[in-house]
Amino acid sequence: MAYTPLSLLVLLSLSTLLLLLSPQTQAQSPSAPAPAPSGPINITAILEKPGGFSDFIHLLNVTQAGNQIDNQVNNSNDGMTVFAPTDNAFDNLPAGTLNKLTMEQQVLLVQYHVLPKFYSLTDLLTVSNPVQTQANGPNGKNFGLNFTGQGNQLNVSTGVVETQIYNAVRSNRPLAVYQVDKVLLPLEFYESLAPSSSPPPPPENAPASGPSGTKTTAAKPSSTNDSGRMNVGVDLVAGLLLFCIGYLS
Numbered sequence: 179m180a181y182t183p184l185s186l187l188v189l190l191s192l193s194t195l196l197l198l199l200s201p202q203t204q205a206q207s208p209s210a211p212a213p214a215p216s217g218p219i220n221i222t223a224i225l226e227k228p229g230g231f232s233d234f235i236h237l238l239n240v241t242q243a244g245n246q247i248d249n250q251v252n253n254s255n256d257g258m259t260v261f262a263p264t265d266n267a268f269d270n271l272p273a274g275t276l277n278k279l280t281m282e283q284q285v286l287l288v289q290y291h292v293l294p295k296f297y298s299l300t301d302l303l304t305v306s307n308p309v310q311t312q313a314n315g316p317n318g319k320n321f322g323l324n325f326t327g328q329g330n331q332l333n334v335s336t337g338v339v340e341t342q343i344y345n346a347v348r349s350n351r352p353l354a355v356y357q358v359d360k361v362l363l364p365l366e367f368y369e370s371l372a373p374s375s376s377p378p379p380p381p382e383n384a385p386a387s388g389p390s391g392t393k394t395t396a397a398k399p400s401s402t403n404d405s406g407r408m409n410v411g412v413d414l415v416a417g418l419l420l421f422c423i424g425y426l427s
């Protein structure tokens with residue numbers, strides 16, 4: 179009884195307006211651009227864009243670690259963080275270092291550059307050390323990375339190598355990619371040999387780096403298994419790297 183002709187008119191026009199609007203909004207939503215799912219992550223494409231990461235891209239490709247990163251980013255909610263050494267970083271390694279590594283050893287080295295979680299630069303400034311990487315040595319021991327910050331300066335340290343992180347190739351969830359100017363060589367490569375000898379005799383290490391790389395692979399049939407791969411040959415890598423560094427100094 180309180181309805182006056184005016185309020186009825188208002189109600190009517192309101193419902194007409196709603197009726198008119200609703201199909202329009204329904205028609206708009208499908209054509210509106212989707213918020214974010216801009217296709218699957220492709221670490222190779224991300225690193226190709228700025229340039230200067232050819233060696234790391236090659237390593238990601240030959241070890242299949244690139245595919246693993248793409249898949250894991252897609253299939254986990256934690257995201258990932260990748261430290262991408264520049265071509266200069268690889269150039270500064272002792273000559274032939276990479277070529278002397280077996281596939282399993284290269285996988286381990288690449289995995290050490292990957293964290294199974296997204297970290298912003300700010301996160302890394304305050305993260306608690308050591309931070310787990312994707313690299314697991316024998317006995318499941320994780321090869322951790324340490325981060326130290328001072329003001330805006332952020333360093334990553336392996337115990338063998340320390341370098342500053344100042345450039346984000348990509349900083350959006352779910353994948354962060356940071357440039358590093360040194361290849362991150364894990365301390366564990368050195369620790370596993372440290373107690374046995376200080377100057378590793380070249381004759382023992384040299385054959386391992388040559389054609390017998392295949393011999394090492396053959397001796398470990400489990401290396402066809404992806405999770406087993408990463409646990410193979412750490413001592414050999416340690417020997418090689420120690421040898422290389424001894425050779426340099």
Ligand SMILES: *[C@@H]1O[C@H](CO)[C@@H](O)[C@H](O)[C@H]1NC(C)=O
Nearest residue numbers: 219220221222223224226248
């Ligand atoms: C990722 O990008 C690279 C280079 O752009 C391309 O060669 C490769 O096919 C891409 N991988 C996938 C799975 O789309």
Ligand SMILES: *[C@@H]1O[C@H](CO)[C@@H](O)[C@H](O)[C@H]1NC(C)=O
Nearest residue numbers: 222226235236237238239240
């Ligand atoms: C990756 O390796 C394959 C051969 O294994 C090669 O055909 C391809 O060009 C490589 N891609 C990149 C981006 O290096």
Ligand SMILES: *[C@@H]1O[C@H](CO)[C@@H](O)[C@H](O)[C@H]1NC(C)=O
Nearest residue numbers: 217218219248249252253254
């Ligand atoms: C991403 O993961 C979903 C399941 O989580 C799967 O259906 C889809 O095929 C995956 N896409 C790629 C490119 O791996």
Ligand SMILES: *[C@@H]1O[C@H](CO)[C@@H](O)[C@H](O)[C@H]1NC(C)=O
Nearest residue numbers: 326327328331333340341342
């Ligand atoms: C980072 O490392 C450099 C050497 O590479 C060193 O001079 C600097 O003090 C370090 N900074 C921090 C915050 O640890």
Ligand SMILES: *[C@@H]1O[C@H](CO)[C@@H](O)[C@H](O)[C@H]1NC(C)=O
Nearest residue numbers: 307308324335336337338365
């Ligand atoms: C990394 O940090 C942890 C915790 O502070 C420390 O115990 C460890 O010695 C550090 N490792 C290296 C290689 O600096």
Ligand SMILES: *[C@@H]1O[C@H](CO)[C@@H](O)[C@H](O)[C@H]1NC(C)=O
Nearest residue numbers: 400402403404405406407409
């Ligand atoms: C791969 O190896 C791990 C142990 O290294 C084992 O637990 C797992 O079952 C193996 N997977 C396959 C498919 O052989």
